[in-house]
Amino acid sequence: MTRYTMRLFSTLCVMAGGLLSALFFSTTAMGQSKPNIVFILVDDLGNADVGFNGSTYYETPNIDSLAGSGLVIENAYMYPTCSPSRTALATGKQSFRTGVYTVPVLEKGNDQQNIFSRWTVGEEHTMYSQPLADAGYKSIHIGKWHLVGPYPKEELAMEFPLKEKLRQPDPWDFSWVSYHKEYCQKYYPEGRGYLKNVGGTYRGDPALEVGGYQSKTGGYFAPFSNPFIEPKPDDQWLTDRLTNEAIEFIDQHSEGPFFINLHYYTVHRPIRGRSEKLVEKYLKKSGDPITGQGTGKGKLKRTEAEYATMIESLDENVGRLVKFLDENGLRDNTLIVFTSDNGQNVGRNDQLRGKKGYIYEGGIRVPTFVNWPGKVDARRTSTAVTGLDLFPTFMDVAGIKYDGVLDGQSITGLFQGEPESLRTRPLFWHLASCYKHGACSVIRKNDLKLIQFLADGKLEMYDLTNDPREQRNLAETNPEQTQSLLKELVDWRESNDVPLPPGSVLQ
Template identity: 30%
Template sequence: MGGIFMSYQQLTNEQQTDLPNSNKDKPNILFILADDVGQEVLSCYGGESYKTPHIDELARTGMRFQHTYSMPTCVPSRLTIMTGKYPTRFGDISWGDFPKSAEQNTFSNLMLDNGYVTGIAGKWQLCLLKDDPQHPARLGFQHSELFGRHEGPRYYEPLIYRNGHIRSDTKPFYGPDLYTRSIIEFMTKNQNKPFLAYYSMALCHEVTDDLETPVPRSPFDRYDSYPEMVAEMDRAVGRLVAALNALKLREKTLILFVADNGTPQNLIVRAEGKELIKEPIFSMQNGIKIPGGKATLTDGGTRVPMITNWPGTIKEGQVVEDLVDFTDFLPTFLDLAQAPQAISSNIDGFSFSDLLHGKGKSKRTWTYAEESVLPKPGGTEPSGVNSGLHYIRNVHWKLYNDGRLYDMINDRFEQAPILFENDTEISRNIRKELDLTFNSKFDDSHD
């Protein structure tokens, strides 16, 4: 029987090898989305305030991107990742809601349709899981281990939904350890299939401060500091890489590490009675003191670290100046899944798969970000491209819709806006070029 089985298995393998789009040839994807981490945090970007050896090693042996741009806060960034479209495309949606019109065409559903097994762990900021516990499954995740949007603790004694059901065994544990373990178990279980493992980290977001009951503190009876969370984030990345090495999957797996937005401007550091005390966050980068910029459209809020690592495919030690934004992940993953036909023509993203393979540059020549003007649930504030501050930019120049133009090479912190009345011939031409790009892209801004 064994000999017959082996012959059949060999025949099956040969048949799979002959298929150009065989699942056998599709890389695994480990997509790590850190929470609230600006470029200045990581040592490989010149950060001096924290140690991130495991992430730095991914950069040293892989590809570090200098110009990756997010939305300024978590929900719009996650919506952009899932759909390959800017939030403004969806008109008036509430904070933390997901447009039903986009459910079938999420990157996870499309990867599932094209031969991948899909799993997610960590943060789910796209609905209230208590109201819709099967939402992750509907959006294409076969396995999920998630905390919901401000429904309960995410760190100590976390409230976790596993495949739509609340876990009852989390009380003694630290949430990030459970989320990391879930991703490792998912990769181990599916090591013989192409997998998409999406680790939507809790780290380094502060504890949730809007729960009716106090958020549990650590065993040391305090909240983790930002440096402690950075260290835990890096340790989790190290555990994931070690797991892939143990499974002998490193050369078959693309690791993509990115952050959802910049570093917070301040962080809850302790409780005084029922009051949660916050302090500002400053980090040193290349000798410069950098304030947190989350929730702003500055580089501190939207220019984020991104590292890719794929031994045997991505050459070591590359530093990339090409533009990337969060709409680009969906088409890139589908290209890697050998399913370019699944990429819709009406998304905003451009695949950078060729860039990863060393075969060319990114097709993106501009990027866009918008202020977080989505209303809270039950609110009536308008959203959309014309209702809040937004920008369009390239590597050198950045134009806001209020007319401010910045030379980002020489004015990184946006201290010297070029106004209409001060335009030179160069700035006037740049303004015209960016304006035309914006208007041609967003004439019809809503789906």
């Protein structure tokens, strides 16, 4: 064999070896190309209700550890109530596309002040679970659903816009159950690509007993009255049971890819102390003078302590779930997303204005992080992100080319960088019905936030960097910036044919 032949043979061997190595790596990569996803959505958890955002009263060591090794999104936003937030998350669409503007039973005013909200998300709106299922994901929905109304067939047959707001039965009225189980599954998780639904109903809270919020268990202590939770002998506490379901499903589908839609009912009212021992612990604990957490007196002090035990229980269960992933070698190929559907309701945060129901920061800014070992840098980002971004992010992570209408952007670029396209884009809200305040449209861009109330056109503008509590309305003192943002907001409405309440002066 000549030297040239030997060199050629050696080169071919190296190339063949490299090709085999590449094929092996490609096969391995293909096996891991669709990572597992765990989406933890907490109900009514305020931005400062966790240690990683500064709370010294509430105790969240497991959540803080996960956040500390992941990407904390300091300016993460939702709608101010659960129905539009959960609809936007599930569909990736703005409220004006789905007609879900708030929780229907909460609306105030008449049909001139409101475009009364829909409740049921129609089949024409694809949810992220459906393309994930098509791509091979084994998915489960656990906990709060709230994407179907009590009477979906009648609701969807109504002429919109409605003349009156939608209603719901009393919590202990189960006359809807057989109708839902027999005829309405297409509006439930199983009709949306999930293999199983544990606990998801039309209800926005777990209190399905006689008395509702005034009942003894509040839906958090067993026996649960939820018709979509099958009783088990070891049932004690709802948050524990829902976590058990997540762990059991992961164990059954550990080969992956799996998607866990873990949407806890906690910390939504009614507030219940996890145990008297834990309540006493927080009653004795000093409050936080910066946020105001734990500084109440009398009955309020006890409510705050009970609320704190619900947060501690949440943290304990997140820790259990992560421990299971770790012990079973699943963490490295699992993206965990943690957030809340709106700002605090029972909780308190004196650093931000407003709470659940308000378009101010306390109502829409939520505690959020993503964690994925080796794929997400451990840091904090001030880039603003919205719940609308999660649908395209899930598609991006799963390698799915989705061509449906989406109003958000994938945030995978933030995992290890700061893309200009995310950092400088505007965020929009449109609330066409009234709850805590009048209907309004909002734009947030470059840390400036402009609110236009739709009834009379009144404007409010705030500098969120220098005035996070939104105390100084700059709409009149900074007319140039105000008009620039207003033009962008109006252009957005007009280009998207966004509807206004009939009585709006902006018609």
